[in-house]
Amino acid sequence: MLQPILRLALPSPLRRLFDYLPPVGIAVSSLKPGMRLRVPFGRREIVGVLVEIVDHSDVPPAKLKPALEALDSQPPLPPELFKLCLWTAQYYQHSLGDTFSWALPVLLRQGEPAETRQERFWHAAKGARPEDPRLSRAPRQREALKTIAQHPHGVAHSLVSQLQLSKDSLDQLLQKGMLRTETRRSHDIKRHQGSWLLQPELPLNQEQRAAFEAINAGLDGFQTFLLAGVTGSGKTEVYLQLIHQVLEAGKQALVLIPEINLGPQTLARFEKRFNARIALLHSNVNDRERLDAWLAARDGEADIIIGTRSALFTPMKNPGLIILDEEHDASYKQQEGLRYHARDLAVVRARQENLPILLGSATPSLESLQNAHSGRYALLKLTQRAGGAQAPRFLRLDVKSRPLDSGISGPLQQAMAQTLAAGQQVLVFLNRRGFAPSLLCHDCGWISQCPRCDARMTLHQRHNELRCHHCGHAERPLHSCPDCNKLDLRPVGAGTERAEERLGTIFPDYPVLRIDRDSTARKGSMEQLLTTINRGEPCLLVGTQMLAKGHHFPRVTLVAILDADGGLFSADFRASERMAQLIVQVAGRAGRAEEPGKVIIQTHLADHPLLVQLTEQGYFAFADQALSERRAAGLPPFSHLALLRAEAQKPGQAEDFLDQACSQAEQLLEQLGISGVELLGPVPAPMERRAGRFRAQLLLQGNARAPLHKLMGVWIPLVEALPGSRTVRWSLDVDPIDL
């Protein structure tokens, strides 16, 4: 009889499966694709996923090793998700084993059981009171009882130390009969009874109603909707009312949101509205919570699943709807390892599982707009702000030949002064952290270059450091020039720290609050800043794109964009799209309440057609213009790209490797008779040296997806086999968003 062979996907970058014999004493008939097995790998033991069982291996029988144990009695990943992972690995030309690693919760990768764990919960016993005389001389027990009594569902034992409860006090209270314990599954709380709604739904305005009804009519099968609604137009209200319908139908909703601080805010809004079990899969939840949430979703014990990028891979027992908010946001694209785009994969998943999917944004990506134009997505627009707030007015302020004081022009200062005097708030947007983007010797022209990158180091005055924003290198700023020894070193340009300092001097009577990655690094600091802002007193907010995301600042009536020109000059063809989205999103923070908002954009290119379109006719006019430019230039979404990147210790190495890869690709194009794919490069990366390594890239451009993917399917395994592939670090980025 033939020996059955298990073919496993292992967490390795290699694009192949690995053969093993079944574990000793296990009936092969009990093994199914998707199950995890622990196997020996070199000197280690690792966890792999069974992909198929075959009766032949190319590995000589003597070299085949048995797997050590099967970890599951049922595949932890339902067939739909298994299929999505196969699709993902294939589309992104990525190792299947590594794809599983990105898709599965960490603890499952490590071999934890894929079942909701039983846990011990502490409850206050009936009638137990902290004032009980038996506790009069036991203050710690008294406090412990008080804390436990505040939790009607009990306190999970795993949270005991986090709540600063001592195990001893709990045991003593248990002995006194003042506490009881219960062992149950952690998600058994919050069972749904009665209405799904905790608060009434808002009556929808006409546009919202039209969007709601169109989507509601399409809830029973695959369709992609693009909800393009200006900031504050009530997109979220439409999401909530659709989710209500999904819940009523006994199904689950998956809500994807971008990274950065949005989790708690979104969660609060959902919790206020719904009597439902909500699972959160956010970057801040720990591994245990993540696994619990994942399992709850899989087993139908969570009704609403909210999460960032990777939550896309959460299995659902009764999926009813996928919503992806802020669909244009770049954080949906993973930039390391498996370089997937959660928006694109979410649409694939919806199609595979025959689900409706709703993409929402005030500033949809050009890709999605083009899909709407071509009829693949149903476009729904919300053009008015809900609740009566007015849209902000845009003003281009030409700063050519005007003196700038730390990046701030005279007319802008006057506008700020007026706003503050009227008791309102000003938001200053500058997408550059630190004090100044470089330090320059006024005498000889020396400039603060990073020793490891082709980039300048940013001066961070608050920490008295020069920092490279690309590799993290940091050093103390010098007092004299290292080249000429003169003492005339000057900061050039302005970042948020400098704008903050300067605005503090110009407007000494008003607080200046800086919001960027540096000022909000400490836990709780963002909340503190938001509380201050929400008090509503006149003040100035200075910040980076963190300010553009999701927050509501009802008292901000002036938004100042200090420098819009970078997005109009850049070599990256997506820069203008990104800049337009940022401007519109930042502008959307203004005047969300009674007072209308004003947006002033400082620019040296006041007549630039894209900027004029954007400010005079709005985002969609801009997008049309930008799309026709893309079409003329044959750029995405009118063509498809893949980028092969390489980096190496020595100059030239990466390019040599890519040269070989390029010749392979040229040969294959000819052999396979593929047309419509162009190879561009290899060329040095836009920043050739980064963190001490030399980088190069080879761009593939296909006039359609099919020929490009046909080539890659044959080519990438050959690239992997190139001798150089072990000395250079290389990666493939399919549909790259940064070039």
Ligand code: ADP
């Ligand atoms: P978006 O998600 O498009 O930014 P939101 O759903 O957050 O918009 O709505 C913006 C504000 O308008 C919120 O305060 C919301 O409560 C309010 N709102 C939304 N829809 C309505 C409506 N139909 N009637 C009254 N207020 C509404």
Ligand code: ZN
């Ligand atoms: Zn000098």
Ligand code: ZN
């Ligand atoms: Zn650097």
